[in-house]
Amino acid sequence: MLARIGGLLAGFAWLSAAAVPPLRLGAPAPDWTVQSVAGNKAPLSRCLRDHKRDTVLLAPRPGQWIPRPDLEAAARRLGELGVDLLVIPPQPEPGRPGLEPIAPATVLVDSGGVVRRIEPGRLLAGKELEEFAGQWRLGREVFLSACARCHGDDGSLEICGDVKPLTGIGNRLTPAQIYERMRVGELGHDDVLVRGRFHKRKEIEAVVVFVRGL
DSSP: OHHHHHHHHHHHHHHHHHHSOOOOTTSBOOOOEEEOTTSOEEEHHHHHHHHOOOEEEEEOOTTOOOOHHHHHHHHHHHHTTTOEEEEOOOOSTTOOTTTTTTOSEEEEEOTTSBEEEEEETOOOOHHHHHHHHHHHHHHHHHHHHHTHHHHOTTSOOOOSTTOOOOTTGGGTSOHHHHHHHTTOEEOSSSEEEETTEEEEHHHHHHHHHHHHTO
């Protein structure tokens, strides 16, 4: 009898975990409890509302500790890019919806609270962390100047020829597949051609990162 009850409880626990939707690119971030570098805790929604800035979130796995000096250094470097840094500490039930299966993880949420970039299984630091945020922001800049006329600022338009909506594309296609569909003309190591416009390769690689988060 006890074994049967234990099995039922385990089954309910599995169903509960399965009911938590995965963290998805282009979707609103759950309102996790987050912690500032100084140790102050608040709902993510409040932090975004107060600061109105793109934010990188570090989600360590249970028992994993990020040294305070490392956080302070990372916050300073991201601050120079106009990006905030917050930590999503491990929490008791209901925990961190969407994060537990991929923690540790690094997540980029824009100022409107939408998940734009996810690095599962890793807490980025140093130059990698700067590039994680900086590449997405460069991609947004290039996309808005070169692509939004047909695609719209949020990728939802389909008013130009064979253009299709881009929303949710990062959950369906890999970066390589998105790059291929952009019909990039290879001009050299650093230069490419996309729809009659010259770009640096790093700009188009950044656009792929941005488009994945639409």
